[in-house]
Amino acid sequence: MTESVSAEVPVSADNRPRHVAIIMDGNNRWAKARRLAGVAGHKAGVNSVRAVVETCAREGVEVLTLFAFSSENWRRPKEEVSALMRLFMFALEREVKKLHRNNIRLRIIGDRSAFSPTLQDRMAQAEELTRHNTLMTLVIAANYGGQWDITQATRQVAAKVQAGVLTPSDITDATLQAHLSISDLPMPDLMIRTAGEQRVSNFMLWHLAYTELYFSDIYWPDFREPQMLEALRAYAGRQRRFGQTDDQIQSRRAQQ
Template sequence: MTQNLLPHHIAIIMDGNGRWAKKRLLPRHAGHKAGVNTVRLLVKLCAEKGIEVLTLFAFSSENWRRPTQEVNLLMELFMSALQREINNLHKNNVSLQIIGARDAFSDKLQQLIAQAEKLTEHNTGLTLVIAANYGGHWDIVEAAKRLASHVEQGILPCHEINEKLFEAQLCLANLPEPDLFIRTGGEKRVSNFLLWQLAYTELFFTDTLWPDFDKVLLDKALESFATRQRRFGRTGEQVSENA
């Protein structure tokens, strides 16, 4: 596939870890551990293909509703994965960014996140974004609060607020919006993920559970993306004329 037909930014909801484990008569956390292996593979594949940004939905703001034991195990897995993988990411020129409300995490986890981001901040290869304790509604509300504060302080006249200023307050403001959204596990919804940023993103759904997602399926998603005509409100004829 030629480089100009590849997405710049892929966003993925990694769904199906628990069901993968249940099918194998394993505890749910075994599925989450297997899912980390898939993350490692996808990071490698995207870096090799020249994808600029890979954003993964690791833990939503709604996931706190899960059983306490599972949440605690997810937090432990997040921490251990950071400790184990960060040097390898740095070695491979990957820049790591974590988006979401960090104040709900333990002090130790917050410190690890800050250290990992600082270590990799100047890397120029793939940007890996992990959405943890993230929700699209939260992202939009936080952006609105920051703009409201600027208006309240007299820094920004209310009538000057526009889409560009609003986008600048969102979590992915420094990155291109996702071109391709992938969701594994058979569900066909975006589940409060990057609600603003997915406005014109191409969607790809698969029944495959996340631990089983592989190079073949990534290539299938990329091939599907390459066939899409991205019009952004224009007609097909206009797009063809400007191609």
């Protein structure tokens, strides 16, 4: 479903997503359309991050997860990857202070071992600074892949079986889920992808099992408050079934 067919339903506490996840796509194409270097699109995208974080916090979203750098993005040109690392460092130095002032907690998920020791230290410092904030949790997925997340969870469970803490028959969906990167947070209710692409690109594969998907044609640097509010309204107009029929859902609502 794309933004052009969203329902104009007011967003309220009853139909607001607790957790929004976003694949921020289109930075390079935005820059190319303006005959700029690709890094210019990533820099412009920081302004969209700021706008979307502010909008979600104001609208009462509990968790916002942003796909900043995938495990596949290392394949991009070396100059672009280096620029992205510098931009990430800059954001950790400047934007985290704003998050802290606004009572927003920062979490970073993904395999940090590929990042420089300096960048890893900045990540840890940023998380520590904001760890007690309560307004909203901002999750940044960096060097993250859904397959990696499931694999690392499986290794942890396998180690417990090997140690005799678990038996194979003890392993359930809940067991594996408890070892995923953000097992303590609610599952995403809404996943947004910008720039017209309609795929999940190895993002939160386990988590997106029952997530509502929303695709926007807008390039990420142009995705700001109006577009975020439109996505929230589109979600508010959805009926989430979780495998049930419409009649079952209506019956459950009538009993509430």
